[in-house]
Amino acid sequence: MQYEKATVQDMREVLAKGDSSAIDLLKEAKRVIAEKDGEVKAFVEVFDSAEEDAKRADTMLKEGRAMPLTGIPIAIKDNICIAGNTVTAASKMLEGFVSPYDATVTARLRAQGAVLVGRTNLDEFAMGSSTERSVYGTTYNPHDTERVSGGSSGGSAAAVAMGAVPLALGSDTGGSIRQPASFCGIVGLKPTYGALSRHGLIALGSSLDVIGPLARTADDAKLLFEVLQGEEGQYDSTVEIFAGIGQKNNTEKIIGVPDAVTTVGISQETLDAFNATLERLKGKGYTVREVSLPIMEKAGAIYYIIQPAEASSNLARFDGVRYGYHKDGKEVWGDYVQTRSSGFGEEVSRRIVVGSYVLSAGYYDAYYKKAVAARDAMRQAFLKELQEVSILVMPTTPDIAFKEGAIQDPIAMYAEDRLTLQANLTGLPAISIPMAVEGLPRGMQVIGDYNSEETLFACAKDIEQS
Ligand code: GLN
Numbered sequence: 261m262q263y264e265k266a267t268v269q270d271m272r273e274v275l276a277k278g279d280s281s282a283i284d285l286l287k288e289a290k291r292v293i294a295e296k297d298g299e300v301k302a303f304v305e306v307f308d309s310a311e312e313d314a315k316r317a318d319t320m321l322k323e324g325r326a327m328p329l330t331g332i333p334i335a336i337k338d339n340i341c342i343a344g345n346t347v348t349a350a351s352k353m354l355e356g357f358v359s360p361y362d363a364t365v366t367a368r369l370r371a372q373g374a375v376l377v378g379r380t381n382l383d384e385f386a387m388g389s390s391t392e393r394s395v396y397g398t399t400y401n402p403h404d405t406e407r408v409s410g411g412s413s414g415g416s417a418a419a420v421a422m423g424a425v426p427l428a429l430g431s432d433t434g435g436s437i438r439q440p441a442s443f444c445g446i447v448g449l450k451p452t453y454g455a456l457s458r459h460g461l462i463a464l465g466s467s468l469d470v471i472g473p474l475a476r477t478a479d480d481a482k483l484l485f486e487v488l489q490g491e492e493g494q495y496d497s498t499v500e501i502f503a504g505i506g507q508k509n510n511t512e513k514i515i516g517v518p519d520a521v522t523t524v525g526i527s528q529e530t531l532d533a534f535n536a537t538l539e540r541l542k543g544k545g546y547t548v549r550e551v552s553l554p555i556m557e558k559a560g561a562i563y564y565i566i567q568p569a570e571a572s573s574n575l576a577r578f579d580g581v582r583y584g585y586h587k588d589g590k591e592v593w594g595d596y597v598q599t600r601s602s603g604f605g606e607e608v609s610r611r612i613v614v615g616s617y618v619l620s621a622g623y624y625d626a627y628y629k630k631a632v633a634a635r636d637a638m639r640q641a642f643l644k645e646l647q648e649v650s651i652l653v654m655p656t657t658p659d660i661a662f663k664e665g666a667i668q669d670p671i672a673m674y675a676e677d678r679l680t681l682q683a684n685l686t687g688l689p690a691i692s693i694p695m696a697v698e699g700l701p702r703g704m705q706v707i708g709d710y711n712s713e714e715t716l717f718a719c720a721k722d723i724e725q726s
Pocket of ligand 1: 386387388389412432434435436437464567677
């Protein structure tokens with residue numbers, strides 16, 4: 261077994277046979293990190309506690325108590341809490357902050373006997389599409405280290421793509437799992453809103469945020485997704501969306517391609533790869549139809565009101581008193597001003613200002629309320645099309661990973677998400693899966709009805725096999 265290329269299934273087999281131990285796999289993970297992460301910079305910390313995790317996993321294996329992820333190395337985005345470990349959201353604001361509790365997802369991974377290898381880099385508070393805006397610096401693309409890994413879960417995507425771990429957790433508010441998965445040539449799932457717990461995820465936009473898996477294969481992503489599912493008792497943040505008109509998992513294999521795909525400025529190379537992938541899917545029994553979804557183009561205008569509005573509320577708790585960083589401003593108001601002005605980076609500050617503005621008494625109706633109505637119209641439009649077709653497909657990103665520093669204008673950076681925001685605004689599940697191409701990776705995005713992850717994984721597998 262070559263560790264860097266091995267799937268979770270491969271690892272489970274060697275563990276079950278006793279050919280390798282969880283400690284051996286952790287050593288391999290650390291070897292790859294030592295060899296490659298000096299350049300890629302995916303990890304911001306490798307946990308000392310990983311050793312303990314691996315020992316515990318080996319005991320579980322020995323005693324015949326192995327579960328699907330026992331002994332499997334996994335990386336965690338640095339905005340998901342692990343009890344006793346530092347969590348920073350790549351912000352100065354959370355400098356030195358140690359989480360007092362486990363996120364539900366990390367508690368589930370521990371219960372499985374998974375080995376939590378380390379925490380991975382992101383754009384500050386998950387605002388960004390490149391993992392360049394981090395207090396730790398940029399995470400580079402393992403396929404070409406002059407280029408970005410995508411964002412905001414760039415560290416998790418790069419950790420998987422460079423072979424350090426077969427699995428990682430990310431979070432997706434507007435594309436932050438799918439876009440880096442596309443740039444790094446791996447699989448990334450944004451689950452249905454509310455399908456997985458958000459307890460212990462540092463909140464960005466609470467009506468948009470989801471935690472999800474990044475993996476090298478659709479099967480591995482599926483396994484991680486399934487292990488993390490389920491109600492959680494006291495802190496339940498899962499919800500079940502009943503669309504009423506949707507069709508959930510469906511085996512008809514009718515693909516809808518939104519007309520907007522040809523009008524939103526996707527590169528010719530990506531369109532060529534996309535069309536070639538569609539042809540291959542036809543060979544696997546799919547039929548392809550064009551569907552009309554002009555409202556797709558409004559996603560940026562809607563998202564960049566709602567998301568900053570929610571972010572400005574969520575980030576109000578970072579006051580210099582309760583968490584991490586503190587700067588003295590002589591009296592309490594001064595403390596807030598000094599701490600917040602110097603603790604947040606430029607983009608985070610911008611969103612707090614925009615969010616406070618669109619929620620302010622004089623502008624609430626003009627901006628926030630309209631955006632919420634437009635979001636609802638988008639949801640209806642998507643659900644209507646999903647009554648006619650089983651899935652919607654489009655490229656995940658307009659083009660390949662860009663070079664570090666190439667996008668300076670904040671609006672241009674926002675435009676990078678123009679194909680991924682819709683799934684968050686509507687709450688629909690979406691998966692990014694690599695298209696077979698020469699050169700740098702390009703992802704295909706498959707969107708389905710609420711709770712249709714089974715269908716998405718099946719289609720992703722068809723794309724892999726074709
Ligand atoms: N790039 C988008 C933003 O900056 C999405 C981020 C995310 O999904 N966390 O808001």
